Amino acid sequence: HPVLVVSEAVPQRNVVGVLVDDSRSMRIADLNGATRADAVRRLLGSRDSSLFAALADKFVVRLFRFSGNGERVAQLGDLTYDGTRTQLGPALEAARQELVGVPLSGLVLVSDGADNSRGSLTDAVMSLGARHVPVYTVGVGRERFTKDIEVSRVEAPRSVLEGASLVVDVMVAQRGYTGEKVQLIIEDGGRIVSTQSVTLAGDGEEVPVRVRVPTTEAGARVLTFRIPPQPGEMVAQNNSQQAIVNVSDRREKILYIEGEPRSEMAFLRRAVRDDKNLQIVTLQRLAKDQFRRFSVDDSLDLVSGFPKTRDELFGYKGVILGSIEASYFTGDQLRMLADFVSERGGGLLALGGRRALAEGGFAGTPVAEVLPVDLVPTPDAKAPYFSELKVDVTVPGSIHAATQIAEAESTSAKRWKNMPPVSSVNRIGRAKPGATVLLTGTPTKGGDRETVLAYQRYGRGKAIVFPIQDSWVWQMDASIELDDMTFESFWRQLLRWLVNDVPSRVMVAATGDEASPGEPVELNAEVSDRTFLKVNNAEAVARVTSPSGNVSEMPLEWSVTRDGEYKTSFTPTEKGLYRVDVRARMGADSIVSDPAYVSSGDPTSEYFGAQMRAPLLRRIADETGGRFYTSDKVADLAKDIVYTDVGNTVVDRKDLWDMPIVFLLVLALVTSEWGYRKLRGLA
Numbered sequence: 001h002p003v004l005v006v007s008e009a010v011p012q013r014n015v016v017g018v019l020v021d022d023s024r025s026m027r028i029a030d031l032n033g034a035t036r037a038d039a040v041r042r043l044l045g046s047r048d049s050s051l052f053a054a055l056a057d058k059f060v061v062r063l064f065r066f067s068g069n070g071e072r073v074a075q076l077g078d079l080t081y082d083g084t085r086t087q088l089g090p091a092l093e094a095a096r097q098e099l100v101g102v103p104l105s106g107l108v109l110v111s112d113g114a115d116n117s118r119g120s121l122t123d124a125v126m127s128l129g130a131r132h133v134p135v136y137t138v139g140v141g142r143e144r145f146t147k148d149i150e151v152s153r154v155e156a157p158r159s160v161l162e163g164a165s166l167v168v169d170v171m172v173a174q175r176g177y178t179g180e181k182v183q184l185i186i187e188d189g190g191r192i193v194s195t196q197s198v199t200l201a202g203d204g205e206e207v208p209v210r211v212r213v214p215t216t217e218a219g220a221r222v223l224t225f226r227i228p229p230q231p232g233e234m235v236a237q238n239n240s241q242q243a244i245v246n247v248s249d250r251r252e253k254i255l256y257i258e259g260e261p262r263s264e265m266a267f268l269r270r271a272v273r274d275d276k277n278l279q280i281v282t283l284q285r286l287a288k289d290q291f292r293r294f295s296v297d298d299s300l301d302l303v304s305g306f307p308k309t310r311d312e313l314f315g316y317k318g319v320i321l322g323s324i325e326a327s328y329f330t331g332d333q334l335r336m337l338a339d340f341v342s343e344r345g346g347g348l349l350a351l352g353g354r355r356a357l358a359e360g361g362f363a364g365t366p367v368a369e370v371l372p373v374d375l376v377p378t379p380d381a382k383a384p385y386f387s388e389l390k391v392d393v394t395v396p397g398s399i400h401a402a403t404q405i406a407e408a409e410s411t412s413a414k415r416w417k418n419m420p421p422v423s424s425v426n427r428i429g430r431a432k433p434g435a436t437v438l439l440t441g442t443p444t445k446g447g448d449r450e451t452v453l454a455y456q457r458y459g460r461g462k463a464i465v466f467p468i469q470d471s472w473v474w475q476m477d478a479s480i481e482l483d484d485m486t487f488e489s490f491w492r493q494l495l496r497w498l499v500n501d502v503p504s505r506v507m508v509a510a511t512g513d514e515a516s517p518g519e520p521v522e523l524n525a526e527v528s529d530r531t532f533l534k535v536n537n538a539e540a541v542a543r544v545t546s547p548s549g550n551v552s553e554m555p556l557e558w559s560v561t562r563d564g565e566y567k568t569s570f571t572p573t574e575k576g577l578y579r580v581d582v583r584a585r586m587g588a589d590s591i592v593s594d595p596a597y598v599s600s601g602d603p604t605s606e607y608f609g610a611q612m613r614a615p616l617l618r619r620i621a622d623e624t625g626g627r628f629y630t631s632d633k634v635a636d637l638a639k640d641i642v643y644t645d646v647g648n649t650v651v652d653r654k655d656l657w658d659m660p661i662v663f664l665l666v667l668a669l670v671t672s673e674w675g676y677r678k679l680r681g682l683a
Contacts, residue, residue, distance in 0.1 A: 009058065009642050014105040016059040016641065017095045018052075020044060020076050021111035021140070023067040023083035024606040028112075028141065030234055031631075036112055036140045037081045039631045043138075044110065045077045052076075054638030059105060064098075066091035068519075072098060084516045084603045087117030088620070089124035096133060105644045106134040106626060108637065112141040113613035116605050125623050132646050134626035138634050141612035144204075147176030147232045149239055150608060151184075152206060154225055156243040157501050158509075159594060161252065161277040162218045164496040165401040168243065170209040170225050174200045177230060186211055187224040198227070210399045210409075218249035220577060220597045237607035244513050244577075244597045251276065252499040255316045257283045257306055259324030259355050267472035269294065271491040278495055281316070285324065310336055311530035314344045317499040323353025323469070325360040326367070338366035342459025344532045347498035352467035357426045359385070370463045372436075372456035374429030388423045389441025389468075391452050392416060397438030402497040403453070405486050415486065420477035424450065426467040432456060460503060464494075505532065506593035508542070508582040514599045517572050521598055525556055525566040527584045534564025539585040542568055547576025547600070556582065572600035 026036040043051040044063075055061050064070040067083020070091040088111065095107055107128070115121055128135060153171040160166050170184065177200050186194040193213060201207040213223060226240035233239075258265045261284060272278045282294035283302050293302050306329065307313035313336055326334065340346045350357060350371055358375040362368050368375050393416040397403040406412040421444055428451050431437050439453035455464040474480065475487035503526075511522040527538045540556040556566035572578055578600060582593040618628040629637055 009105050009644050011058050012060060013103060014059050014644075015062055015099060015102045016055055016105050017062045017064060017099050017107045018044065018055070018076075019064040019066055019070055019091055019095055019107060019109050019111075020079065021067070021083075021086060022065040022079045022081055023086045023114075024081060025086065025112055025114050025610045026081045026140070028235055028607075028610060030142045030145060031140075037079070039140050040079075040110055041077065043631065043634065046075070051634055051637065054635075055108070055641075058638065058642055062099060064091070064095050066094075070094035070098070084519065084606060085116055086111065086114050086606065088113070088115045089117055089121035092128060092135065092620075093124045096128060096131070103646075104133060105646060106136055106641055108136045108138065108641075109617070109620065110138040110140060111617070112610065113137075113139060113617040114606065114610050115613070115616060116608075121620075125620055128624045133624060134641075134644065134646070135620050135624040136626040136637055136641055137617035137621045137628045138631060138637070139612045139614050139617045139628065140631045141610075143612050143614050145175050145234045145611060147230075148234050149174045149177060149182065149200070149227055149230055150235075151225055151227060151239060151241045152608065154241045154243045156223065156245050158244075158596075159246040159248055160215055160500055161496050162215055162247050162249045163275075163277065164215055164500065165404055165493055166213045166215045166245065166247075167399070167401040168211045168213060168223070168225070170211055170241075171206045172198055172200065172209060172227065173204065173206045175203045176232070178202050180230075182227050182230065184209055184211070185224075185226050185228070186213060187226070188213065189222055190224075212401075212404070215245075215247045218247050220579070220595070221245045221247055222577065222599065235607055235610060237604050238610065240604070241608075242514065242599065244599060246595060246597065248594070249277065251279050252317045252502075253279045253281055253315070254318040254320060254495060254499060255281050255283070255307075255313070256320040256322065257285075257324055258322035259285050259328065259353075259360075261286070262323060262353070262469075263472050264351065264353070264469060265322060267475060267487070268491055271475075271488045272495060275492055275496075278492070278499075280320075280495075285328075306333060307336075308333065310339070310532070313337075313340055314346070314530065314532055316346065317502045318347040318349065318495070320349045320351065321356065321367075322351050323355040323360070325355045326362045326365050334366045338370050341370050341461035341463055345460030345503040347462050347464065347500075347502060349464045349466065349494075349498055352424050352426045352469045354384070354425050354469070357428070357465070357467060359426055370458050371465050372434075372454045372463055373431050373451055373465050376427040376429045384425060385427050386423065386425055387441075387447070387450065388421050388444045389450060389452060390421050390444055391419055391439055391441050393439055394437050396436050397453070400438050402494045403438050403490075404493065405489050419486070420473050420479055422452075422468045422470055422473050424452075424467050425469055428465070428467050462498075464498065466494075504594055505529070505591050506540075506582055506584045508580055508593045508596045510580065510596055510598045513597070514601065514603045514605075515572055516603055517575060517600055520569045520571050521578075522567065522569045523556070523580060523582075523596075524559075525582045525584070525593065527564050527566060527586075529586060530589070534562075535584075535586055536563055537586070538566070540566045541583050542570070543581045543583065544570050545579040545581075546572075547574050547578065572598065575601045 029035045063073050065073050068087050150173045152173045155169040181199050184196045184198050198209050223243045229236040284292045341348050358377050363375040363377045393413050398413045404412050406415050431454050435454050435456040437454045441450045441452040453466050505528045508525045515521045527535045529535050536558050542554050544552050554568050556568040559565040559567050578598045580596045621628040
């Protein structure tokens with residue numbers, strides 16, 4: 001005798017929590033001219049609204065609004081939809097805690113699902129699932145916009161030296177404007193500094209745009225990248241993004257060691273001699289254990305030759321290895337050079353020469369592990385290698401800051417083709433899988449193309465190889481005009497890039513570059529000693545300067561979860577740019593971080609990726625035992641939520657045999673069987 005056993009909520013003896021998204025993305029008008037907020041008002045705006053009335057007929061309804069944490073409200077008709085962030089995880093957890101101790105049948109989450117919280121949504125969902133609290137999600141809005149352009153991502157270095165070539169990567173996505181050309185406008189503090197034409201890719205595809213921005217002024221630069229709104233565009237607020245770049249006017253120290261007097265060293269030093277932001281401290285070997293020192297700060301600096309301790313070597317931001325053999329260094333010094341890149345985060349540049357790279361015995365050493373190319377051991381010392389190379393720029397090199405030797409990228413590429421040939425005496429193998437080749441060279445006497453300039457990220461730093469022994473030809477060749485600055489520009493840009501974004505002993509960063517007044521901003525600092533080992537017992541204090549010049553100080557506490565990590569937070573109260581500096585004390589040692597900046601204003605993060613995210617809302621429902629609905633198919637929600645096994649419930653046994661559907665199914669089966677027999681002539 002078939003019986004269906006179901007568990008049903010007792011009418012008016014259980015509570016349902018209804019959470020409504022109160023963020024700005026709910027203002028988007030993507031529902032046939034109506035906004036998402038209009039759809040919510042239709043469903044839940046008053047006690048007579050369709051969904052509210054259906055829920056209230058069976059349950060005691062508790063209402064919540066959220067953009068950040070959930071907050072109890074008496075009614076939903078007065079929501080302003082002005083929240084600057086959608087935080088689903090904190091909102092769900094806050095509602096659950098508010099309803100602890102009451103018979104809870106479930107939560108109803110009404111949102112577009114455009115979660116941009118900094119916390120973990122997974123933790124909140126797992127907590128609800130473990131406590132058997134089902135979440136019924138209602139998605140509001142379109143899953144895809146018909147016409148929209150979005151500046152989806154901006155990638156810029158946090159700091160550069162004044163006068164360096166600042167290259168910013170911008171990603172532009174679109175729907176409904178395939179193949180059209182738009183103007184990308186770049187502003188610096190509200191002043192237009194550049195424009196660039198962008199041809200849009202296919203629907204849903206991103207097109208990368210590389211932009212060069214002049215850095216002639218020191219200080220914090222607030223760069224805006226925007227595309228003017230296009231006809232018919234559904235969301236105009238996502239056409240613009242900002243990036244904050246600190247342009248510093250400090251002098252960076254680079255250690256350059258040469259094993260012999262040669263022209264390359266003299267021309268290199270002369271090329272950057274007038275660059276006030278680069279200090280090339282040079283150690284030139286004259287004879288065994290005899291060195292000549294240039295540009296040292298103190299008479300005792302490098303008096304014993306190449307640094308023998310980590311704290312002495314790690315005081316530099318970059319290291320240049322000239323034509324000097326590996327056997328000059330001790331095993332500890334070779335390992336220190338590798339650690340200089342991977343742990344300290346410094347830049348290592350290996351030049352070509354008869355005592356450099358594989359010819360200098362570096363194959364198989366820790367330095368070889370760091371370099372971006374394989375070193376090929378010399379098979380026969382009596383047959384020295386020599387190759388004259390005609391240099392050409394690669395596709396990555398044509399847009400890279402280090403290889404821009406003209407104002408425009410196209411002009412720079414043409415200029416490289418006209419540069420005089422240079423020579424190499426070093427056998428270079430293929431580039432490693434994670435390396436990027438910027439310049440290649442074709443032998444003038446024929447042969448395979450060779451690597452001329454390549455780099456790779458290694459740990460926290462970067463390693464560059466430039467296996468050329470006479471780049472000075474680019475200045476002294478007869479075809480080069482006397483006033484041609486190509487050689488100087490190349491070396492200045494290469495060495496500035498070598499030390500760009502090299503971490504300091506104290507690093508500070510905010511959880512985001514922008515926040516709204518009243519929204520807490522978390523600060524994370526990383527503190528290291530002179531050898532760049534993480535320190536957990538430092539005294540760290542953050543100094544926060546507001547746009548109006550008010551200064552506040554707050555201590556940072558060790559996070560416990562990570563070595564050397566310290567945390568605190570502050571809450572902006574003004575609109576504008578906040579500056580954050582952190583001072584750390586380790587005994588008698590004290591050091592101040594490079595500044596970090598936070599823009600306080602009206603964040604636009606709500607409008608990026610603002611399509612209704614059905615997969616995310618469906619996942620929340622599935623993992624908690626609820627169901628997912630769209631706003632136009634939500635009529636069944638109130639009926640479905642009645643069948644629950646949490647809260648105050650009764651068990652109902654439904655007799656299936658007496659149901660009309662069972663009789664009809666049996667009748668259909670008998671009729672089908674008789675029809676089949678009749679068709680086959682069996683009846």
